[in-house]
Amino acid sequence: MPDLRELYQEVILDHHKRPRNCRKPGDANKHADGYNPLCGDKVSVFLRVEDGVVRDIAFQGSGCAISTASASMMTESLKGKSETEVEQIFERFHDLVTGKTDAGDVAGLGKLAVFSGVRDYPVRVKCATLAWHTMKAALDESQETVATE
């Protein structure tokens, strides 16, 4: 049986209660919206990218603890990273929560490793990845709302 505390770790609950970078920056030059029809989660991700580097990243939205914490921690971990690095972190994070890599294989993910518990809850993977897919759509300048269904 998966341990509930693995999913709802203190750091996740903390980011849920006090999400970081939860705002709409006036100088963002990339933006996308995401929606999870299953649970009604909505997220908008804003980025300011200059010379291929994420200078600022923020989000707004409403969602469950997993999706809010994931969005919040994503903004913290991607600020200052190059687009290539963002791509790599996205892939690693995705592989971690979908169980493609070992739960212990968290190199380069830093604090994001707390999301390894999500792999035991297949229906919650979409919550953890919604903000990430939305961020990716913003970077790719996709005009369509990201839906996880």
Added chain:
Amino acid sequence: MRTASEIIRNEKDLAFDVHRVRADFPILKQKIYGKPLVYLDNAATTQKPQAVIDALVHFYANDCANIHRGVHLLSERSTRAYEDTRTRLKRFIHAADEKEIIFVRGATEGVNLVAQSFVRPRLERGDEILISAMEHHSNIVPWQILCEEKGARLRIIPMTQQGELRLDEYEGLLGPRVRLVSIAHVSNALGTVNPVRRMIELAHRRNIPVLVDGAQAAPHLRVDVADLDCDFYTFSGHKMYGPTGVGVLYGKSALLEAMPPYQGGGDMISSVTFEKTIYNRLPYKFEAGTPNIAGGIALGAAIDYLEALGMERIASYEHELLKYATETFSQLAGVRLIGTAKEKASVLSFVVDGVHPHDVGTILDQEGIAIRTGHHCAQPVMDFFNLPATARASLAFYNTREEIDALAAGIRKVTEVFS
């Protein structure tokens, strides 16, 4: 004069022995993560008694054949068993005739059939269809599609913060352009039992026909279409302890006779040439193609099961259980019920302060408790209460007070984790 022991025995007969009933449902015996399964997602689908499962197995093991066409014995048996269900359904909802019972896939198809065959041919630009603010998407979207095509208007009967329809407003909405009223008997998201009998009477005074979506009512209340005087009534087998993929549309025969077929195919015709096809009589005119034969037969077993328990006894037991659950919820700090109508059935929609319903659902699942979280296919209801989603526990007659206590303990755990 009866002896004391006889009276006691009779009272026992009257009492609802929930533990005996539970033994009829094999799925309820299992453990989830080592804890007893507490199944409280009955508004999504109900579990099946052994009698229903046996009917499915018996059909495939003994009687499997297509209906209405074979001269051989198996076909005769399957046809008889399938048509027997129609007879039972007629009795169950107090219809006047078997031909008023149309087999469909479920309530969704029932609504679509009425939309396409009854309303579509008579709907003109500027006409109106009236639904309520608490409808399931399946009683919204078919009308939107139709209104868009015809340039008609979909109008909404508003509700109060308690989740009760505003009958005063309803009367005002029953204008000369309204071609149909389509309303839920019981709301899946709020549990409200709507005063459909009164609403039908008001519509009929203005010669407006009424379709009732009974998907959430048929499992919980005694349905009497003759007493309601509704023009159409639809419900799903799987929400009333029968199999998925089979449901019923009841329609008054005079209306059904005048309607064009819904789909073309086998079984709905009496003769076909390339020049002209003559449609079959009711109810077969609306039953194109091989239906869910096994499902239909097993739905008959579900009806037998419900009638043996008695719909009045079921309703009274569930009413007491809902009352107990509502009182239990009122003791839970930080928990708010959404939908507090005076007349309710089965449903407890709720939110926990500061916790998203999806997190509530995951934590309860770990306790072996199955509830639904999300918008319950009723997004306009969520918008009305300004919520992205709710958690919903929905009761069946096999649920117990102990399970309500387990749910309350689970919710206390949720608040603990998020404290």
